[in-house]
Amino acid sequence: MEELVGKIWHRLVWGQSQVEFDSARVTLNDCIDQLAPYYRALGGDTGIQIEAATPRRFKIQRRFLQRLAGSHQYFSVSWQDQRSLRLPKSIALFPDAELNKYLYFWLAALAARRPTLNHWFGDNQQACLQLLQDYPGLKKRYASLAEATLVVRDQTLELEGDQLVREQAIRRAILSPGSERQLPLAPGSALPVPLWLYSQPIRLVCAAAEDHLVNAASDRKTDTQDLSEAGRKEATRIDDSRETDGLMVFQLESLFTWGEQVSLDRCQEEEMDDDLNTAAQDLDIISVSRQRRAGAAKVKFDLDLPAAENDDLPLGEGIRLPEWDYRKSKLVQDYCLLQPMLADNTEPAPLPDHLRGIARKLRHRFAILRPERQWLHRQASGEELDLAAYLDALTDPGAATDLNQTFKSRKAVARDLSCLLLADLSMSTDAALTQEQRVIDVIRDTLLLFAEALSGSGDQFAMYGFSSVKNKQVRYHLLKNFAESYSDHTRGRLLSIKPGFYTRMGAAVRQSTAVLKLQKTQQRLLLIVSDGKPNDIDQYEGRYGIEDTRQAIFEARAQGVQPFCVTVDDKASDYLPYLFGSQGYEVVSDAQRLPEMLPKLYLNLTGVAG
Amino acid sequence: MGNSINYIEQGGEVEIFKHAAANFLPVLIKGPTGCGKTRFVEAMAQRLNRPVYTIACHDDLTAADLVGRHLIGAEGTYWQDGPLTRAVREGAICYLDEVVEARKDTTVVLHPLADHRRILPLERTGELLQAHSDFMLVISYNPGYQNMLKGLKPSTRQRFVALSFDYPSKELETEIVCQEAGVEVELAQQLVLLAQALRRLKGHDLEEAASTRLLIYAAMMIKSGLPAKDACISCIAEPLTDEAETLGAICQLIDAHF
Incomplete structure (x- = not known):
């Protein structure tokens, strides 16, 4: 009964004090895909993410009903810092959904124009003014936004005295940005203006300290x-450096306690993480x-190698590979031991459901790479006469063409291309991207989709993963070699990849080059999917790792292999141009898009992109 | 062409081209699509008063397509010059557009023409042509495609005087759009502003940046009476992408500009 009454009371009072329009609610998730390019195009920094802002507390002058309902204390205002742009999780301010959606775009435009706010009242007006001047298309929509905002403010507020003066100044500033210079002083805070940006929340203690x-x-x-x-x-x-703070300021020995065993089910509370x-x-x-x-x-515990019975099956004794020491500027022969490995206990598996749709699309798109039938000239037999060959034979009897080979025939010609995909499976790929996804999950999806796409195209491809523990064990996981076809077995292996250890990229690149060289195709492409700099726990870090990798890439090029690197590391532009050349890499700043991007990139790289 | 081509210089390229022509050197032009490479060559041909033979390269282009071949006539076979041979004989500018699209072995026929020898051996007729003093070889390509399988051999590249083009600056581009499409400055400014917004999306959301050519198309459509938004959507947004979300974002951008 109490609960029922409470609910009715809540509905009554809260409902009375609310001025939101739920039927016209637009959520950030609905339009984030369009907001992000919009923000970037208008000059926003490409590295900035867009995410939901938490409600912030404002002490506004509330009406009786609002106080009774306890509403109008928290407002989702928009703000941005160097990392992200925070927009309200959803907007239902206006009765028209179109207008609510438009408010998102307006805020994104404003944020792109004014990344930092020094003076809330002045800067917002200035930025609005500039936007309206530069983009005439925004004018009409801003006018309707401003008008609707004022209507909402009318409904929400009941002010007098100084607060009214301030409110009037704000309204004038909304209607004609740039007209008001000073915000009149008044007690409490003003009702937040949804059309404007706010500065980042103030942190209490040493917020700026590194x-x-x-x-x-x-x-x-x-x-x-x-x-x-x-x-x-x-x-x-919080400052908790003083060790004397806390409950117990005296020695434990002097504390008299009395314990009693009570059987109490507290396992719920012991789920630390959920809690x-x-x-x-x-x-x-x-x-x-x-x-x-x-x-x-x-x-x-990640430094230890797994016990032999839990580990993948090592193939053979291992392969000795050289490594480049930049300090001596020479290759140290047989320095690394590369261990090819095969996950032998994986079950065949179908493609995960969430990838099905996109895989079908990719296969369809990649089908255009399938060998097309082409005219082969100067054949001994065929469907049509090769007039050019015949003429050559007539006009230049001494030349190589003879009169017998004057036919054209149409045959399917395979693309003369093989591609090896080398994936970084080091421990750093264990890092989380979102609550559900780690980098390794994205890499797994990428591998799966890439395999799906290429198996549709008929191009030859192989997939390997690598990680390393010093020079003594560079683990080179065979996921799919050139000879086997892409099947449930290979898919099982792709699904079972795990992150571990470090990134000795040079050795892996050298071995991949050796594998690719065995392919008798004219073009050999080495695609490297990575998430960071080459590194290992011995001297293989910083410059040493970079130089060795660079050397391995040079060697690959010299042997007719074309290396290309795709990375999700934001800082990759610092070192990748040095390793791969300015045209030899691609940074995918939004890692979650990698699975879709890689097949597209492959199309671009190998020449039939639309 | 008839009337004279009005070309607005971006920065010194006219002078460089003239010097290259005076010194009998071949020219290589790099630049993104629709930034004015072909226009520049046509304008220069007019200024130097030479005809220009343009060849759009494709991967089926053979050396015979450039040099020439035997054909069968009423009197038996006869030799037909290709565009390259014609340019060499007559003293014209031979312009190979998107040269990386041609197979690498095709471009090798250019080598003896592109260095100090300036000769073109015609294997099939046994002729050895010495190039006319007005002959000039110009090739162009778009370095942005990042295509591994295509690219110029270093030995080919190193025979050329190279010019790098990019989209013109805001003021220049406005001037160009005004001039080409005959529209008001305000409209051209808005279009250029839109293009600059779209160019920030390159690499992230778009594979290629919006070209000056697209702007001129849009301006021409607006000039002939199409509403600005419709013109921008069909001339700029749609040609740039197929992705629904990116398209939506671009439409929002267009809305902001007009």
Whole structure:
């Protein structure tokens, strides 16, 4: 009964105080695919993501009903920092859905125009003014937005005195941006203007200070990675460096306690990670500590190799490969031991459901690569006369063509191309992209779709993955070689790839070159899918790794292999041009698009792109 | 062509071309699609008062298509010059457009013409042609495609004086659009602004940037009476992409500009 009454009361009071239009609600997810290119095209930074903003607290002058309902305390305002642009998770401000959607585009345009705000009132007006001047198409729509905004403000507010003066100034500024210079002072905050941007939330303690500590728990991102539903939280940095803070300030020995065993089912609460998530959702502000003890409690075991029975099947004794030492500028012979491996205990598997649709599309698109029937000239027999050959034979009897080979025939000619895809399976691919997806998942999808696409085209291809533990074991996983056909067995192997260890790229590139060289095709393409710099735990890091990889790429080129690198590393433009040349790589800044991008890139690279 | 081609210089290319012509050197022009490579060659041909033979290269282009072949006539076989041979004999500019599309072995026939020898051996007739003093070889390609299988051999590249083209600056492009399509400055400015917005999407959402040519098309359509938005959608947005989401974003952009 209490609950029922509560619900009715809530509906009554809350409903009375609400001025949102649920039927016209537009969510950020609906238009994010269009918003992102729109924002970039109008000058927004390409590295900036668009995500949902959390409601922020504003102390506005509320009406009685609003106070009664406890509403109008939190508002989703838009803001941006160097990392992302935060827009409201959904907008239902206006009765017209078109207008709500348009508000998103307006905010994106505004954010692209004015990445940082110094003065909220002035800068917003200036940016609006500039936008309206530059883009005449925006004028009409802005007018309707402004008008609708004022209607909403009328319905929401009941003000007098200073607050009214301030509100009137804001309204004038909305109607004709650039007209108001000063925001009149008044107690409390003004009702947020949905058409404007806000500065980033103020952090309480040393917000600007650099975080010098390496976060030992960075691998645990998966657990705490936010909560796309809830949007991002405000954070405050707390100062917990004083060790005397806390509950117990006296020695443990002197504390008298009395314990009693109570059987109580608390297993629910022991699910630490879930609990943290719900706790985080309940908090308005998350305090961030600089102490790393909690993070360090998780011990990493990834340096050890797995026990032999759990590991993939090693093939043969291993292959000795040289490595380039830039300090001596020479190849150190037989320095690396590369171990080809095969996952022998995988089950054949069909294509995962979520990839089916796109795989079908890709196969269709790649079917155009299938060998077309072409005219072969100067044949001894065929469907048509080869007049050119006949003429050559007549006019120049001494030349190579003789009168017997004067026919043309149509035959299917295979594309003279083989492609080896080399995937980076190092531990760094274990990093989380979103709550559900890690880099390795994206790489797995990429491999699967790539294989689907190429199996539709008839081009020869092979797939290998690599990781390394120092020079003694460069693990070179066979996923699909050139000889076998793409089947459920290979798919099972692709599905079973796991991240592990480090990235000794040079050795893997050398071995791939050797594999490709055995292919008797005219063109050999080595596609490398990677997520970061070459590195290993011995001297193979920084310049050493880069130089060795570069040397391996040179060697590959010299042997007629064309290397190309696709990476999801944002900082890749720092080192990839040096490794692959400015035309030899592609950075996919949105890793989740990699699975779709790679087949497209392949089409581009090999020449039949539409 | 009839009337004279009005070419607006981007930065020194006219002078370089003239010097190359005076020194009998071949020219290589790199640049994205629709930035004015062909227009430049035509304009230069007019200024130098030489005819121009343009060959659009494709992967089925054989050396015989350039040099010439025997044909059968009433009197038996006879030799027919190809466009390259004709240019060599008459003293014209031979312009090979999108030269990387041709197979690498085809472009090798250009080698003896492109260095100091300036000769064209006609294997099939046994002739050895010395190029006319007004003959000039010009080739062009778009380096942006990142195609591994195509590209010029270093030995071919190194025989040319190279010019790199890009889309003109805002002011120049406005001037060009005004002039080519005969539209008002304000309209041209909006179109150029739109193009600049779209060019920021290159590599991210679009494979190729919006070219000056597309702008001129759109301007011409608007000039002849089509509403600006429709013209931009059909002349700029649709030719650039097939992706529904990108198309939607571009339409929103067009809405913002007009």
